[in-house]
Amino acid sequence: MSESIILVEGLTKVFNAKVKAVDDVSFDVKQGEIFGFLGPNGAGKTTTIKMLTTLLKPTLGKASVCGYDIIKYPTEVRRSIGVVPQEYTADEDMTGLENLMLVASLYGIPKSIAKERAEELLQLVELKDAATRKVSTYSGGMRRRLELAAGLINHPRVLFLDEPTLGLDVQTRTAVWQYIRRLKEEYKMTLFMTTHYLEEADGLCDRIAIIDHGKIVRIGTPQELKASIGGDVIELGLDNDADDISALIHQIKLVKEVKRVNSHYRIKSEVGEEAAPQIIELLRSKGYHVTRISLTKPTMDEVYLEYVGRNFREEEDRTDVMTRRAVLRRARA
């Protein structure tokens, strides 16, 4: 129905002839949608964005943005897109307004129009009062908002956002989500974003691609993804870690699948409410003692666990620590 604005076919990036950061990735993004790349740290999200925004040359495969091939027409691609990179890129020695004016001039936007747009955008991201202050005095949230404004200065048809809420507090994160929704609704902009926050992908994106180890493992709307993992999930812990009782649980008709994850079991069932009592019953009769049990209706968490197969919370904590370290390092430098 709607037209594709980003087309990607077999995109691959190999670093130093050995690290396959992005591995044969194909997808398309429709005009006017918010498309999310969800995956753990090191999955290849930034590398993909860098190729689509012409910063990196693909090793293999092809892609087009707004109808322009990214290898043959990089300048045209650059003209039609906006980019909000993962790091803060503004020049700290200049004010917010000066930064926007500089970026505008790199797009060849005449000064009078640039001034108008810069002020409009500073209003949008609520930085009007700080516009003439040096960026070095900005907080993390303010910097992120300035990056967003800079990404919009050329009124792009597609905006690329790389982890737009990384390291932000809850309040600022919610504000950034609001801006993103407004861009889609009021300006009919297409947004391509990466994130490792599940709530973000779930609440914001029209479609999500889950990426891990450079490969897309699943694409769909949040609803489709949740439905795809097949119903409810029962998590079960036993006092006895030693035996693997997967086969035993599988005997129950209502159980569709059993997986052992670390020291507990993930059990899938269309009707979790009915399966759970039967499982407890059966295990007790075999002499096992259930120490804890939970029943979850599918969420993005479940989807993620299913396809990435690692505990997401652990990933997230680790990433946050790494981000903090990176910020510290920069502060010291």
Add this chain to the structure above:
Amino acid sequence: MKDDTIAKGLTAPEDQSVLHGLWALTNRELMKWYKVPMLLFMSLIQPVIWLGLFGKAMNFGALFTGQSFNIPGLNIPKQVLDSISSQIMENTFGTTDYFSFLAVGMLTFVILFTAMFSGMSIVWDRRFGFLDKILTTPVSRGAIVMGKIFSSVIRSLVQAAVVLIVAVLLGMDISKFSVTGLLGTFAGLFLMTIGLSSLFLMLALRSTDWQTQMAIMNLLNLPLLFASNALFPAKLMPTWLEYVVRINPISYGTDVGRQLLLGSAGMASLWFDFAYLVAFAIIFSAVGIILSWRYLTQ
């Protein structure tokens, strides 16, 4: 895949010339300098200190004039000694006064140091993500490098002008100064700084590590300075070193200045000096811009 269809109807009224953004990028670099009075002051004071200390301390002229020689059986009048000494100075340094000789060398020295830092700034830009940001805009890759070169050229020439003024205040010989001489000198320095800035930018294009970059700069800067005629005349150096001096572009920038400001006999003819500097500037800036096309994007 409809990759070759050219999308139509871009709304933004954009200037699509190759050079848009060049001035903005140049001005960004300059702003960091003129908006921070401390930095401006420091960058000007350094060569002035060198000039004052080095130039005045190495008072070669006093080797002969400050003393009287008492050689038994010979009664050499003072005037003869003085005239011999100024003859020696003239032959060696092309002027009777080492301070004036060195002042011209200092002009090239300050330019060498400023050019070095233009390479540094691209390393910082890469490190802080600014470079990636501007690379996602349609600004021409060449403009990114040219912006750095231009800002470095402007800074260098302003600093060189300040050094010259200070040198005159400290007693540089101005008897041979002329307007054309000054213009010619700065034209030579202009060419030299284009070439040097391009050279240091090229060395920094791929670098993400400022420590390596610093090491490269330190490895190059003093040899470039000492293996030139900036501090000492080439003709008194060992032959092998004299060859190096004759390749070193810094020697030619200095040679132009000495001929035009002090009326010295040159290391080469003015025409050759300028031809060498023009070639140096054109070749290095062209190579710099070509490499920036290739290497700014990975």
